[in-house]
Amino acid sequence: MSAILEVKGLTKRFGGLAAVNQVSFRVAEGSISGLIGPNGAGKTTIFNLVTGVYKVTEGTIEFRGESIQDLEPYKVADKGITRTFQNIRLFKSLSARDNVLIACHMSAKYGLFESIFRLPRYWKEEKVLRDKAESLLEIMGLQDRMDVTANNLPYGLQRRLEITRALALDPKLLLLDEPAAGMNPDETVQLMRLIGEVRDQFKLSVLVIEHHMDLIMGVCEHIHVLNFGCTLADGSPEDIANDPKVVEAYLGAENDR
Amino acid sequence: MNQFLQQLVNGLSIGSIYALMAVGYSLVYSIMNFSNFAHGSVIMLGAYLGFFLLTLVGLPFGLAFFLAACGTALIAVILERLAYKPLRDRNAPFLYFIITAMGASIFIDNSVIATIGPTPKTFPTQLLPSFLQSGSIKLGALDIGRIDLAMFIITAVCLVALVLFIDFTKLGKAIQATAYNMKASALMGINPSFVVILVFAIGGFLAGIAGVLYGMKYQVFPQMSGITLKSFIAAVFGGLGSLPGAMLGSLLLALIETFVSGYVSTQMRDIFAFCILIAMLVIRPSGIMGKTSEDKA
Amino acid sequence: MLSQVSDFLGQTVFTVYIQQIIVMTGINLIAVLGLSILTGFTGLFSFGHGGFMAIGAYVAAIFVARLRLPFALAILAGALGAALVSLLIGRLTLKLKGDYFCIATMGFGEAVRIILNNVNYVGGARGWESLPLLTNIWLVLGLDVVFVVLTWNLINSRHGRNLVAVREEELASQMAGIDVFRYKMIALVASAALAGVAGALLANYLQFLRPTMFNMGKSTDLTIMVIFGGLGSISGTIAGTILLTGLPEFFRNFAQWRLVVYGLAVIVIMVGRPQGVMGGFELTPSGVRKSLASRKARLALEAEVRAAEREGKA
Numbered sequence: 118m119s120a121i122l123e124v125k126g127l128t129k130r131f132g133g134l135a136a137v138n139q140v141s142f143r144v145a146e147g148s149i150s151g152l153i154g155p156n157g158a159g160k161t162t163i164f165n166l167v168t169g170v171y172k173v174t175e176g177t178i179e180f181r182g183e184s185i186q187d188l189e190p191y192k193v194a195d196k197g198i199t200r201t202f203q204n205i206r207l208f209k210s211l212s213a214r215d216n217v218l219i220a221c222h223m224s225a226k227y228g229l230f231e232s233i234f235r236l237p238r239y240w241k242e243e244k245v246l247r248d249k250a251e252s253l254l255e256i257m258g259l260q261d262r263m264d265v266t267a268n269n270l271p272y273g274l275q276r277r278l279e280i281t282r283a284l285a286l287d288p289k290l291l292l293l294d295e296p297a298a299g300m301n302p303d304e305t306v307q308l309m310r311l312i313g314e315v316r317d318q319f320k321l322s323v324l325v326i327e328h329h330m331d332l333i334m335g336v337c338e339h340i341h342v343l344n345f346g347c348t349l350a351d352g353s354p355e356d357i358a359n360d361p362k363v364v365e366a367y368l369g370a371e372n373d374r
Numbered sequence: 375m376n377q378f379l380q381q382l383v384n385g386l387s388i389g390s391i392y393a394l395m396a397v398g399y400s401l402v403y404s405i406m407n408f409s410n411f412a413h414g415s416v417i418m419l420g421a422y423l424g425f426f427l428l429t430l431v432g433l434p435f436g437l438a439f440f441l442a443a444c445g446t447a448l449i450a451v452i453l454e455r456l457a458y459k460p461l462r463d464r465n466a467p468f469l470y471f472i473i474t475a476m477g478a479s480i481f482i483d484n485s486v487i488a489t490i491g492p493t494p495k496t497f498p499t500q501l502l503p504s505f506l507q508s509g510s511i512k513l514g515a516l517d518i519g520r521i522d523l524a525m526f527i528i529t530a531v532c533l534v535a536l537v538l539f540i541d542f543t544k545l546g547k548a549i550q551a552t553a554y555n556m557k558a559s560a561l562m563g564i565n566p567s568f569v570v571i572l573v574f575a576i577g578g579f580l581a582g583i584a585g586v587l588y589g590m591k592y593q594v595f596p597q598m599s600g601i602t603l604k605s606f607i608a609a610v611f612g613g614l615g616s617l618p619g620a621m622l623g624s625l626l627l628a629l630i631e632t633f634v635s636g637y638v639s640t641q642m643r644d645i646f647a648f649c650i651l652i653a654m655l656v657i658r659p660s661g662i663m664g665k666t667s668e669d670k671a
Numbered sequence: 672m673l674s675q676v677s678d679f680l681g682q683t684v685f686t687v688y689i690q691q692i693i694v695m696t697g698i699n700l701i702a703v704l705g706l707s708i709l710t711g712f713t714g715l716f717s718f719g720h721g722g723f724m725a726i727g728a729y730v731a732a733i734f735v736a737r738l739r740l741p742f743a744l745a746i747l748a749g750a751l752g753a754a755l756v757s758l759l760i761g762r763l764t765l766k767l768k769g770d771y772f773c774i775a776t777m778g779f780g781e782a783v784r785i786i787l788n789n790v791n792y793v794g795g796a797r798g799w800e801s802l803p804l805l806t807n808i809w810l811v812l813g814l815d816v817v818f819v820v821l822t823w824n825l826i827n828s829r830h831g832r833n834l835v836a837v838r839e840e841e842l843a844s845q846m847a848g849i850d851v852f853r854y855k856m857i858a859l860v861a862s863a864a865l866a867g868v869a870g871a872l873l874a875n876y877l878q879f880l881r882p883t884m885f886n887m888g889k890s891t892d893l894t895i896m897v898i899f900g901g902l903g904s905i906s907g908t909i910a911g912t913i914l915l916t917g918l919p920e921f922f923r924n925f926a927q928w929r930l931v932v933y934g935l936a937v938i939v940i941m942v943g944r945p946q947g948v949m950g951g952f953e954l955t956p957s958g959v960r961k962s963l964a965s966r967k968a969r970l971a972l973e974a975e976v977r978a979a980e981r982e983g984k985a
Contacts, residue, residue, distance in 0.1 A: 403770070409770045457938050457941075460942045461941065469710070472716040472941070476718075477933075477940075478934065478939070481935045481937075483933060485931050485935075488927035520723025600781075602775050606777065639786065641789045644785050645785055645786065648779070649782065652775075652778075659767050
């Protein structure tokens, strides 16, 4: 299977500290992959590197065969990689509908002039935008909450809204940063199902950072384990669960409880 | 040669005032990651406090000076508690802080204009300590104004004391830790609220000293908060958030200004300051001593 | 015909005095609309928009008084001049943290004032008198309508929404494919151009120019109007401008206290009710609908949550 994302020798240094050190992995196209590791292992840093928020110190990042490591974040999103954030970064004072509507903006091409002077192209494409936002919200089960201010949504729905917003750009690769944080077991199961459905319905690949081992083991086809910025293990869930290094560094701690 | 040295002396004395202002501003910036644009108004209040404690209340100079600085320290903390803390608690966006600072600045400046009046006040020389009363000291062929010398010495003492405090005392290290990472230091038992109050108090204290010194050298007037623009530029020049940078930037800026003013023209002086700002932003926005940093996502 | 109407109105309802207030409000409104786009909708704070007004005013004055070109051209030139300068400032500062932009605009405002103080061709510090009276109430009101509509159109398009996104969450906007730098530039240039237009109109209304007219006090006056009206609301901006241009007339006896009250009010607004007078919503049919829909949805959600809780307990 071809790789939609290929990371080679990725290194990020902050001053003297290497937050990420020579990490290499592939995300197979159409797969749901996981990126796990203890806190501070460098997982979110990798997301930031891939999405262009941080500049790469060393190494390469290839997306669909194209090198993307020095692109600006908005260009990375344009290429087809979108993400959610560890601390939910919704447009909190805007409605759910507006959150998604904003993200749909790439689906219209009308320029400043056409919008200021309300030329026909504006009207046509604006309708396309609105319809797209509404249908996305419907698909994700948020149609009853379209007009609620994002801040007023329950936590679980906020997370779902953030995923909806990330889908608005028609991405090929979706990066989810701890989507199950703060969720109870029921919500986590729902989320697992949602991730699978999203992958199937929207025909994309997913890379998930998570601490909830049930979610990772239950939904990921491939897992990459980090520790202190370095690769610890890489393989299928069974491989990982049985890898003594992983058990010691990460899972072991959980089993001790 | 003499003119050169003379200009040097002038530059250093102005630079020391800029340095006091810039350091107070940079200190707050390094902890809170925001620019207290009301800093100038606090400086202005320091000048007025010093003036009135000296003339109206009749306190001896040293005491008036000290109390004025304590007064501004208190005002700075009150400002923080009433105007900034509520915003911080709500995780308000950066913009709200700037707007509130602007509001505070307008409120303070115009309160002074409305009550005390806009006419400038001069520190009466007879109330200054005797060694400051006569004009200048002769050092070789140089004429060093006594007030200028006093300013430079006072500033140097304050800044050295500040650096010693920050680098060598437990409280100072607490401030450094909080500047680095507020949450982590809180987890280590450092009370962030206390650190914030401390930092604003120190900044306010320095502002008061700067205000009185400036008022002594020039005059006391309500629009003084305008000079702080120079100190902001100096802070950027030296590196926002870096205290040594603020000091270095201030001295350099003042020296460049003085030389431009002396050898080119006085009008060009302020334009030059702005040009230096632009140049820094183009060449090295993090300033002479600043570090580049990236936001965490 | 138009002049007959205005003559009639002039003798009855709209005395010269009231007309003056209307014209000043109208001129301010154009500049404040620009600042609303920059600060209210995009979240950038400028201390130096007086400088952009000054550029517009002086360029227009040069066109009209020295080059003897038509007023329309002068206004355009003023707007263009301000816009070009803003492009430069934006390039240098908008990629950096917000504080740099604030300090740079502060410096810019001062620099413009100082430069103008020293250029005798435009009157220097003493000022430039006897400029022609070319601004009239109809021109101002007409431009007001035009700019309000254009601003409204901008805000209610994907570009306007992108501006708001930049204000709300820069990082998330990047993720949504928004070129944050480009949009900040758009906001800055638009606001500078509008300030330039306002400046041009002002010059040929007051018929004199002095650099102190455009100091930081002017910039903060305009910003206060945006804040009072409420960040992120065009109708709020209009209301704020009318309120704060007309109100000083009543404050005439307490002129010095006006700013004291404003300063305090700004703090109170920011701490208590940052949405300002309009509460962040628009006084238009769609705005009202939106506000009602939001309220309805929120109440429905709360009711559901309460019902679920009750069921859980049962």
